[in-house]
Amino acid sequence: MQEQEKAQASELKVSARRAMNRRTTWVWAGRAILAFVVIGGWQWFTTEGWVDKFFFGQPTEIWNSLVKLFTEGTAFGTIWENLWVTMQEAIYGFLLGTLVGVVLGILLGSNKYLSEVVGPYIRIVNSIPRIVLGSIFIVAFGLGVFPKVLLAAVLVFFVVFFNAFQGVREVDQNLVGNVRVLGASPLQVAIHVTIPSAMTWIIASLHTAFGFAIIGALVAEVLGAQQGIGLIISQAQGTFDPNTVFACMVIIAVITLGAEYLIALLEHTLLKWRPPNRSEAQAI
Amino acid sequence: MKGLQRQRGLSVMNAIHPNRPPGAPERTEDAAGIDIVGLTKRYLTPKNETFTAIRDVTLRVEPGQFCAIVGPTGCGKSTTLAQVSGLERPSAGSVRVHDQLVDGITNGVSYMFQADALFPWKTVLGNVLIGPVLLGTPKKEATVLARDWLRRVGLAGFEDRYPHQLSGGMRKRVAMAAALINNPRILLMDEPFGALDVQTKAIMQNELLALWEELRPSVLFITHDLDEAVALADKVVIMTSSPGTIKDVFDIDLPRPRGDVQKIRHEERFLELQGQIWESLKDEVTRAYKQSAGVAA
Numbered sequence: 001m002q003e004q005e006k007a008q009a010s011e012l013k014v015s016a017r018r019a020m021n022r023r024t025t026w027v028w029a030g031r032a033i034l035a036f037v038v039i040g041g042w043q044w045f046t047t048e049g050w051v052d053k054f055f056f057g058q059p060t061e062i063w064n065s066l067v068k069l070f071t072e073g074t075a076f077g078t079i080w081e082n083l084w085v086t087m088q089e090a091i092y093g094f095l096l097g098t099l100v101g102v103v104l105g106i107l108l109g110s111n112k113y114l115s116e117v118v119g120p121y122i123r124i125v126n127s128i129p130r131i132v133l134g135s136i137f138i139v140a141f142g143l144g145v146f147p148k149v150l151l152a153a154v155l156v157f158f159v160v161f162f163n164a165f166q167g168v169r170e171v172d173q174n175l176v177g178n179v180r181v182l183g184a185s186p187l188q189v190a191i192h193v194t195i196p197s198a199m200t201w202i203i204a205s206l207h208t209a210f211g212f213a214i215i216g217a218l219v220a221e222v223l224g225a226q227q228g229i230g231l232i233i234s235q236a237q238g239t240f241d242p243n244t245v246f247a248c249m250v251i252i253a254v255i256t257l258g259a260e261y262l263i264a265l266l267e268h269t270l271l272k273w274r275p276p277n278r279s280e281a282q283a284i
Numbered sequence: 285m286k287g288l289q290r291q292r293g294l295s296v297m298n299a300i301h302p303n304r305p306p307g308a309p310e311r312t313e314d315a316a317g318i319d320i321v322g323l324t325k326r327y328l329t330p331k332n333e334t335f336t337a338i339r340d341v342t343l344r345v346e347p348g349q350f351c352a353i354v355g356p357t358g359c360g361k362s363t364t365l366a367q368v369s370g371l372e373r374p375s376a377g378s379v380r381v382h383d384q385l386v387d388g389i390t391n392g393v394s395y396m397f398q399a400d401a402l403f404p405w406k407t408v409l410g411n412v413l414i415g416p417v418l419l420g421t422p423k424k425e426a427t428v429l430a431r432d433w434l435r436r437v438g439l440a441g442f443e444d445r446y447p448h449q450l451s452g453g454m455r456k457r458v459a460m461a462a463a464l465i466n467n468p469r470i471l472l473m474d475e476p477f478g479a480l481d482v483q484t485k486a487i488m489q490n491e492l493l494a495l496w497e498e499l500r501p502s503v504l505f506i507t508h509d510l511d512e513a514v515a516l517a518d519k520v521v522i523m524t525s526s527p528g529t530i531k532d533v534f535d536i537d538l539p540r541p542r543g544d545v546q547k548i549r550h551e552e553r554f555l556e557l558q559g560q561i562w563e564s565l566k567d568e569v570t571r572a573y574k575q576s577a578g579v580a581a
Contacts, residue, residue, distance in 0.1 A: 172401070174397050174399055174401040175401050175403065177369075177371050177395065177397075177401070178395055178397070178401040179414065179418065180371060180389055181369050181370075181371065181389060181390075181393050181394065181395045181472075182394070182414065182415050182418045182419075182466065183389065183391070183418050183419060184418050188418060192403070192414065192418075193403070196403070196405045196406075197405075199405070271405075272446075273404055273405040273406070273407075273446040273447075273448070274404070274448070275448040275449075
């Protein structure tokens with residue numbers, strides 16, 4: 001009897017694993033086909049001349065541009081130097097914007113008077129097209145790294161700020177009551193309850209925030225710079241070279257995916273107390 | 285500031301009772317009596333009307349007494365607890381704990397809520413040691429104490445788990461250890477076992493009784509469950525609804541230690557008391573039900 005059960009169990013496991021493998025194979029096959037259709041179609045359409053490759057580029061040409069960027073470099077130094085400049089701007093902007101966003105968000109979230117005084121102004125600033133601030137920063141601070149950091153920080157700030165603010169507002173009042181009864185000072189309430197509780201919201205915002213930091217740095221570079229990926233892009237635009245623009249997009253995409261991965265790791269360590277998330281969005 | 289004051293208070297007590305080994309829970313003399321006199325609490329509703337949650341509540345809980353408050357939903361039981369803990373200020377009347385007027389957070393109080401107020405981002409151990417840490421106990425000592433308490437509530441080996449990894453009953457045990465670790469003079473319990481299934485509830489009631497008999501804090505215990513109130517308490521208070529007032533007070537003369545709450549339910553005296561109290565409670569429950577049904581209709 002037991003033998004039979006064991007045999008059945010192992011059979012079940014084997015078939016489950018087989019189904020799993022089959023599924024993984026199909027998923028990857030689907031992905032490969034999708035990439036092939038899109039990139040291959042692009043290549044085909046441009047080769048046949050149905051789409052003008054002078055305006056829309058061509059995958060093989062993009063690849064050549066990529067190779068050229070990495071082997072021959074650009075008019076403004078090697079691609080690595082330019083990439084490093086852009087990354088620096090994005091990372092400093094990200095850190096600055098996150099820091100200010102978290103501090104102000106928690107401050108305003110826990111102080112009703114402050115939030116009522118400052119709140120309308122934050123909403124006003126949020127509703128103006130902030131990208132345009134880049135022009136002002138460049139006029140005011142020149143073509144160096146600083147105005148780019150500033151624009152990236154401004155874009156990051158609002159994303160993080162609103163999340164931190166909301167996070168503080170959503171704190172479980174039972175928990176606050178509990179530590180207050182145990183004799184916690186307002187500072188201890190913040191350390192033990194408010195900040196850890198808002199952390200979930202803050203970290204969720206960091207994913208989007210890093211994307212905004214890159215956008216801020218790139219746009220500011222397009223507006224005016226001495227080095228950086230944004231400068232390469234605007235230069236390529238000037239010489240009607242869509243392939244280099246696409247090549248730069250590929251480079252930035254790879255960097256952003258890497259950063260996203262690091263943020264996910266951070267999220268995993270900081271929020272390991274959370275129950276496993278079963279939402280569908282997580283699967284993508 | 286508060287923490288410092290409390291510490292000073294504790295060290296004074298240690299000076300008065302030098303023979304007490306550190307951390308020993310046996311100090312019935314420390315349990316504080318609660319005197320509630322003419323307590324009224326009004327709230328302003330969003331529509332700018334005043335709502336009287338409790339009116340003229342007068343109640344005395346002797347030091348070390350276990351007092352249960354029973355009443356229909358929305359009769360201001362939780363409001364009463366909030367006034368005792370000092371989280372809220374009364375609109376009229378006064379609360380005295382240990383002959384001191386409650387003004388701000390009361391010292392030596394622990395709260396246990398229906399929803400378990402555990403920190404989801406702290407481990408089981410971290411949740412329990414927060415109490416002593418907030419009093420300024422060094423982390424190392426607090427950890428030793430917390431481990432000991434986890435052992436007492438039967439959760440040794442679960443120190444590094446997070447609350448979401450535990451069952452409802454286990455979470456209640458953590459909350460109980462966290463509430464008792466500071467050896468409170470007063471334990472306020474707001475339907476602590478309301479959300480548990482019947483079997484787990486009975487087990488938790490037994491454990492609470494055992495721990496209470498060791499430490500003997502004064503307890504104010506809110507519940508809907510009349511059986512629970514009679515099985516656990518020395519004194520059962522019936523409250524009427526909107527506004528909450530005290531209708532009746534019953535002394536429960538069942539002998540201590542009570543032993544198994546499951547068995548005590550079948551004793552003759554228990555049934556007799558339970559019957560008497562139900563007579564008083566019945567009208568209130570029906571009235572409150574009719575009111576809420578009227579609102580819903």
